[in-house]
Amino acid sequence: MMEISHLSVTYPNGVKAVTDANLMLSPGEIVALVGESGSGKSSLLYASLALLPRGSKTSGEVFLDGMNFLSLPHDRKRQFRWKKISLVLQGSMNSFTPVLAMERQFVEVMQEHLNMKEADAAAKAGELLEEVGLDREFLHRFPHEMSGGQKQRCAIAMALCCNPDYLLADEPTTALDVITQAEIIDLLKRIVKARNMGMLMVTHDLALAASIADKISVMHRSRIVETAERDRIINDPKHPHTASLIRSLRTMEEEH
Amino acid sequence: MKEEIVSAENVTLAFGKEKNYALSGVSFSIQRGGSIAFIGESGSGKTSMLRILLGLIEPTRGRVRLFGKYLDEVDDEELREIRRACGYIPQDPFGGLPPTLTALEAVMEPLVITRLNVKKTRRERAKELLSSLGIGETLWNRKLIQGFSGGQRQRIMLARALVTDPKLLFADEPTSMQDASTRMDLVNLIRGHRRRGMSLIFVTHDLLLAKVIAERGIVLYSGQMCETGHTGPLLKDPLHPYTMALSAALPRLGKPIEIKTKRRPLPPHWKGCPYFSLCPYASDRCHALPPLKKIGDDRSVACFLYF
Numbered sequence: 310m311m312e313i314s315h316l317s318v319t320y321p322n323g324v325k326a327v328t329d330a331n332l333m334l335s336p337g338e339i340v341a342l343v344g345e346s347g348s349g350k351s352s353l354l355y356a357s358l359a360l361l362p363r364g365s366k367t368s369g370e371v372f373l374d375g376m377n378f379l380s381l382p383h384d385r386k387r388q389f390r391w392k393k394i395s396l397v398l399q400g401s402m403n404s405f406t407p408v409l410a411m412e413r414q415f416v417e418v419m420q421e422h423l424n425m426k427e428a429d430a431a432a433k434a435g436e437l438l439e440e441v442g443l444d445r446e447f448l449h450r451f452p453h454e455m456s457g458g459q460k461q462r463c464a465i466a467m468a469l470c471c472n473p474d475y476l477l478a479d480e481p482t483t484a485l486d487v488i489t490q491a492e493i494i495d496l497l498k499r500i501v502k503a504r505n506m507g508m509l510m511v512t513h514d515l516a517l518a519a520s521i522a523d524k525i526s527v528m529h530r531s532r533i534v535e536t537a538e539r540d541r542i543i544n545d546p547k548h549p550h551t552a553s554l555i556r557s558l559r560t561m562e563e564e565h
Numbered sequence: 566m567k568e569e570i571v572s573a574e575n576v577t578l579a580f581g582k583e584k585n586y587a588l589s590g591v592s593f594s595i596q597r598g599g600s601i602a603f604i605g606e607s608g609s610g611k612t613s614m615l616r617i618l619l620g621l622i623e624p625t626r627g628r629v630r631l632f633g634k635y636l637d638e639v640d641d642e643e644l645r646e647i648r649r650a651c652g653y654i655p656q657d658p659f660g661g662l663p664p665t666l667t668a669l670e671a672v673m674e675p676l677v678i679t680r681l682n683v684k685k686t687r688r689e690r691a692k693e694l695l696s697s698l699g700i701g702e703t704l705w706n707r708k709l710i711q712g713f714s715g716g717q718r719q720r721i722m723l724a725r726a727l728v729t730d731p732k733l734l735f736a737d738e739p740t741s742m743q744d745a746s747t748r749m750d751l752v753n754l755i756r757g758h759r760r761r762g763m764s765l766i767f768v769t770h771d772l773l774l775a776k777v778i779a780e781r782g783i784v785l786y787s788g789q790m791c792e793t794g795h796t797g798p799l800l801k802d803p804l805h806p807y808t809m810a811l812s813a814a815l816p817r818l819g820k821p822i823e824i825k826t827k828r829r830p831l832p833p834h835w836k837g838c839p840y841f842s843l844c845p846y847a848s849d850r851c852h853a854l855p856p857l858k859k860i861g862d863d864r865s866v867a868c869f870l871y872f
């Protein structure tokens with residue numbers, strides 16, 4: 310179980326980005342954190358991994374299977390990233406080194422974090438690519454030899470390198486075409502269920518959230534204003550902000 | 566017969582040495598007050614089509630007529646006159662605005678250039694438009710370089726495009742950076758102008774948005790017209806396998822996402838249906854290029870499933 314408890318974030322310029330956020334994520338469960346730009350959803354995600362810029366103030370706790378992650382010293386935190394909890398970023402696909410083939414980039418991560426031998430790491434990288442629906446042959450490609458969707462599959466495979474229990478994803482389908490987006494969403498859903506991971510996905514798109522998540526949390530002006538099972542959020546929103554989001558989507562869908 | 570605003574005849578755009586086509590044989594026309602959405606994903610040719618219609622690039626073959634005049638025949642003065650009657654919202658809100666102007670000046674600028682409006686009312690007109698898009702008084706005198714979000718810049722671009730009350734609006738993904746709560750402000754403003762007779766050419770990857778904003782749609786895949794028709798039926802009852810996949814993949818509250826594609830490699834030097842590499846219904850027939858076939862009063866589809 311991942312538990313975010315009373316998490317607040319204040320940036321060096323005094324802006325309070327997250328106020329008293331609480332969130333639970335169980336193994337095998339997908340929670341979508343939905344909010345508009347500036348709502349604080351990405352800040353919450355990065356704060357829970359202690360990855361905010363220097364000078365930001367974070368208070369509250371993040372428990373990973375009972376262990377208080379935020380209170381760990383720096384080098385201990387580093388041991389848990391990738392292995393316990395891992396990240397797929399907005400535009401992950403553009404975060405690969407352009408000068409190395411994918412194999413080298415996978416091997417580097419596994420050598421660094423798992424002390425694996427090069428040959429073993431390369432073999433595992435091939436398995437991971439197959440798991441995300443790519444041929445092993447892609448190991449020999451450079452990032453520019455792949456489409457956006459293929460690169461994003463690689464980014465997901467890389468996040469799985471060290472068998473994490475929790476996966477955090479920040480807008481993992483922005484900049485992808487609709488059909489590719491559908492494929493990536495389907496892939497994430499299948500992987501999370503197959504590996505019994507917990508996934509927290511940040512998105513601005515409530516309809517997209519509804520298509521993948523078991524549970525939805527809605528964030529508005531730095532606060533989580535509502536959390537519920539997907540169907541309850543869609544059919545019976547309690548907070549006025551959630552209700553207005555649902556209403557504007559329904560108008561688009563139902564109009565003739 | 567209504568006044569013709571735009572007509573494109575067999576527009577084709579080739580690039581590279583191997584004669585790849587960004588667009589091939591696109592034809593359509595719009596009468597006064599009409600609207601059309603070019604629907605497709607990256608690489609479909611929709612933005613190239615828009616740039617050809619704007620006269621920014623010349624087609625390899627085919628011709629475009631705006632307000633009854635062929636773009637390849639007009640002189641500079643006539644082209645300027647045509648452009649004065651048009652509004653344009655480019656795709657990139659970060660490249661599309663003059664950085665040294667304030668938000669208000671940026672919206673007034675087209676009126677100054679076209680001398681379309683008396684000095685006194687320019688400012689009022691610009692303020693009114695910005696307010697209706699949620700850009701409030703505190704932002705009016707901020708320079709564009711001083712920090713506006715992509716979403717805000719997009720709204721300023723729309724105000725800038727509509728301030729001259731154009732007869733024809735070209736909009737390239739004008740709501741891509743909007744949150745759900747602000748998207749409808751843009752949509753409603755565009756619809757208001759359409760009710761007053763403005764014609765619209767709209768480029769989007771989103772069938773749902775196409776349906777909300779435009780009457781008719783042309784679905785493009787790899788530069789080919791796959792399907793044309795009213796946007797409602799395109800979304801609800803798609804005929805071409807690509808339109809089916811686009812509609813099924815669209816995140817909606819009322820419907821789970823479905824994947825209706827089947828990926829297979831495209832044989833080398835492929836001359837057949839461009840959608841072959843994704844189509845779940847592909848067969849041997851698809852090694853030839855399917856022509857666009859009229860199916861109903863206002864519906865055409867280029868797919869051998871309908872032959």
